[in-house]
Amino acid sequence: MTNDFEKVFDTAAEPQDYTGEDGLLYCGSCRTPKEAYFPADKAALFGRDRHPAECDCQRAKRLEREAAEQRRKHLDTVEDLKRRGFTDSKMREWTFANDNGKCPQMGMAHSYVERWEQMKEGNHGLLLWGKVGTGKSYFAGCIANALMEQEIPVRMTNFALILNDLAASFEGRNEYIDRLCRYPLLIIDDFGMERGTEYGLEQVYNVIDSRYRSGKPLIVTTNHTPDMLENPQDTAHARIYDRLIEMCSPVCFTAKNFRKEAAKAKLDRLKELLK
Known part of the structure; x- marks a missing residue:
């Protein structure tokens, strides 16, 4: 269970990623952080000082996937309305x-x-x-x-x-x-x-x-x-x-x-x- 819990806080690093001057892992492609520090009170709660975060290119890919899914749902809805209408x-x-x-x-x-x-x-x-x-x-x-x-x-x-x-x-x-x-x-x-x-x-x-x-x-x-x-x-x-x-x-x-x-x-x- 402990190992599974810890996996939640593990950040997947790519070969081109690097550690910045602030100690956080940075994306080698978009040069933005893939980690963020917990507030001091939260760090004590979880026993870790950092958690995974979306870099800019990860966020762009997620938004693109979500937009594509929204388009698909919209087209399905319109198709159903026209079939019935x-x-x-x-x-x-x-x-x-x-x-x-x-x-x-x-x-x-x-x-x-x-x-x-x-x-x-x-x-x-x-x-x-x-x-x-x-x-x-x-x-x-x-x-x-x-x-x-x-x-x-x-x-x-x-x-x-x-x-x-x-x-x-x-x-x-x-x-x-x-x-x-x-x-x-x-x-x-x-x-x-x-x-x-x-x-x-x-x-x-x-x-x-x-x-x-x-x-x-x-x-x-x-x-x-x-x-x-x-x-x-x-x-x-x-x-x-x-x-x-x-x-x-x-x-x-x-x-x-x-x-x-x-x-x-x-x-x-x-x-x-x-x-």
Whole structure:
């Protein structure tokens, strides 16, 4: 036991190490001490006058190892968040880094992420509306990716998938909705494209209303205009739309249809190749 105890105070010396004028062992590489003296009262307690200490190069290596471990843990956490948060792996590519610069509203997405704590505290949601292919989903995906890369959980899904999940687990639907509402940010993509059955509308309202009562932000993308939302066709839709309008500030997307532009560019490249 005594030998084991003494090993704690033994300093590993390298061939290039040397003893300084103060009697301590110094690192031959960085020229800083690998030992330090105990205070007088501690020396009497341990029966030794010195203990091992980190020299500068040892400290640098330790900090490098710790930083690498932190990076690894961070990447693992982000990977897990994106696996759980996205319903389609393609959404991982919807990032600020991959933005083509053609969406004039993208600055708002940057601001939303930069001011996330204020957005969360004030329960500020967004209603992204406009024609098909104008960049609404990409805008929302950029926010989701950026927040998840800060280790903030986000769920991006759509009501077609939500309704399928609820139908498959009828008995646990309240727990399912509760899980959705625990995410700091919930993003519902392509709102209004799901089937408008009585059951479907009731479940859509349950999700929207539960999110409303959770006090957490909601981002919704839709092809519906604010006028359509303010003038619902029936009471079932009115209940849903009232909640959305109260929770989410509208942002209009008026850019050209990026999907059509991409399809045309791809067709032009193919024609060029086939000449």
